[in-house]
Amino acid sequence: MGRPVIRRDLPGWKLGCRPNIVSDATAIDVCEVVLVMYVIASVQPNAAVNKDCDFITQTPLSHQQHHKHSKLIYKSENMPExxxxxxxxxxxxxxxxxxxxxxxxxxxxxxxxxxxxxxxxxxxxxxxxxxxxxxxxxxxxxxxxxxxxxxxxxxxxxxxxxxxxxxxxxxxxxxxxxxxxxxxxxxxxxxxxxxxxxxxxxxxxPEAWITATQALHLVLGFTKGKSILWHAGASGVSVAGIQLSRVAGASEVYATAGSQDKLDFITSKLGATAAFNYKTQDWAEEIKKATGGKGVDYIVDFVGGNYFQKNQDVAARDGRMVLLGTLSGAKVPDADISQILFKRLRIEGSTLRSxxxxxxxxxxxxxxxxxxxxxxxxxxxxxxxxxxxxxxxxxxxxxxxxxxxxxxxxxxx
CATH class of the missing domain: 3.90.180.10 (Medium-chain alcohol dehydrogenases, catalytic domain)
Known part of the structure; x- marks a missing residue:
């Protein structure tokens, strides 16, 4: 009982100080030292810690002593970090x-x-x-x-x-x-x-560029030489999508946004063909003018309800639209869906996270x-x-x- 006890090989230990309090062969708890100095000063006056941070004690604590102080001295190994x-x-x-x-x-x-x-x-x-x-x-x-x-x-x-x-x-x-x-x-x-x-x-x-890639290529099935409209043109997804559309060979790339600085950014920095202010312009009419009445082949929309009718208006025959969000709400007021039929439009919703x-x-x-x-x-x-x-x-x-x-x-x- 007077011989020091040094434990180096307890399974499951993390790097750091390891206690070596031993009460008996069946009452060893594998714990991390929280207050080594408390152990040394208050629990076992003859204890010490060697250079390898192993706890050494001349007189192992009794089972009762161990459990009396363990709440103060240790945290259990299975407690979450x-x-x-x-x-x-x-x-x-x-x-x-x-x-x-x-x-x-x-x-x-x-x-x-x-x-x-x-x-x-x-x-x-x-x-x-x-x-x-x-x-x-x-x-x-x-x-x-x-x-x-x-x-x-x-x-x-x-x-x-x-x-x-x-x-x-x-x-x-x-x-x-x-x-x-x-x-x-x-x-x-x-x-x-x-x-x-x-x-x-x-x-x-990751999120913006993967979502834009998904919308452009997997959902819409973009084809070189076609035109596309990106709503929320200065958002992370549309910033990626406008650039990817150009790289993929879009004939024209249009966008909408809510301020002049965003419109300038979209055209000068991203290279869009044109951008329209949804607050001050009738963007649907502007796009129809820009396309000679033909409309756009692809539409990427985050707005939802308020844009549903106008998206149909600006969609070209056999056009495709992907809905990625409903920022204006999920309800469509006074919807006329006849153009979906007569223009042979395809509308699909998509999320990435699901x-x-x-x-x-x-x-x-x-x-x-x-x-x-x-x-x-x-x-x-x-x-x-x-x-x-x-x-x-x-x-x-x-x-x-x-x-x-x-x-x-x-x-x-």
Whole structure:
């Protein structure tokens, strides 16, 4: 009993100080030291800690002593590690309900997943809708907001992770959880970050560019030489979509927006054929004039109800429209659907977040092919504003005000 007890090989230990309090062979709890100095000073006067941070005691504590002090000295190995993440007081609410919760359990990686330490994340319109409690989440989505991010891989769950390794700088798309210090995400949805593009910029790529690719190529089936209209022309998705339309060989690219600075941005920076102010112009009449009455072959709409009739008016014969949002509401007032019949129009709704990983993975592969164009500047990523994540309320306010020209990003120090 007078011989020191030194334990080095307890299974399940994490790196760090390891206690070696032994009461008897059947009463050993594998715990982490929380207050080593408390142990040394108050519990076992003859105890010490060696250079390897092993706990050494001349007189092992009794079973009763161990349990008397364990609440103060230890935290159990199976207690979750905590991280900081943006949370919502009450579960849903307005932007003043957002706060950083330092008691969020750290996610764990399951089969095929990685744990990524996040450097930056993007703000999207769906985050506002989810915060207010109106977004139908897919079953695999955590409650934490955010679907796009950049960062470094910390660790992996079981399974094959392809070309990725610990320490890799990546960006990617997730079903949720990006407003946090760490995220568990499928490695299928990760991409290696180019060395020439910073973390902040990369965080603004996944959601917008994958959604635009989905709308343009998978849903609409875009054909070279056709014309297209992008509503909400200065939004992240349309900023990507206008550029992708030009690269794909669109004959004309039109857009709508709500201010002159946005119209100038859309035409001068993105290269759209023309852009129209929906607040001061009859955009439908302007597009019909610009196309000689023919209309446009493809329409990408985020607005919904208020635009439904005018979208039919400006659609060309055999035109196609994809609905990606309902910003003006889901109700269509006094609808006349006759043009759908006579023009042989095809209208389809689509969301990205509800799609399975196989579908999203195919879009991820398409996005990877754009990386050389991002690096060369052929395709441009426009960041409107960067906030520290401590200012998450301001970031959401900026999105709600709809004054942004491109992406809104939050960084984590």
């Amino acid at each position: 905590h991280i900081k993440a943006v949370d919502i007081r009450g579960g849903t609410g307005e932007l003043d309900a957002l706060f950083i919760n330092a008691e969020t359990p750290k996610p764990t990686a399951s089969e095929g997943q990685a744990i990524v330490k996040i450097k930056a994340f993007g703000i999207n319109r769906m985050d506002i809708i989810q915060r207010r409690g109106f977004y139908p989440l897919p079953p695999q989505a955590p409650k934490t907001l955010g679907v796009e991010f950049s960062g470094t891989i910390e660790s992996f769950g079981p399974g094959d992770h392809g070309a990725f390794k610990e320490g890799d700088e990546v960006f990617g798309l997730a079903y949720g959880g990006a407003y946090a210090e760490y995220i568990a995400v499928s490695t299928r949805m990760l991409l290696h970050k180019p060395s020439s593009i910073d973390f902040t910029t990369c965080a603004g790529i 799609r399975d990983e196989i579908y999203q993975g195919e879009l991820r592969d398409r996005l990877e092919k754009y990386i050389p164009d991002f690096e060369s500047g052929k395709l441009k990523i426009f960041i409107d504003e960067v906030f520290s994540w401590e200012k998450i309320q301001e970031a959401h306010k900026h999105m709600e005000d709809a004054k942004n020209l491109g992406k809104i990003i939050c960084t984590i120090p």
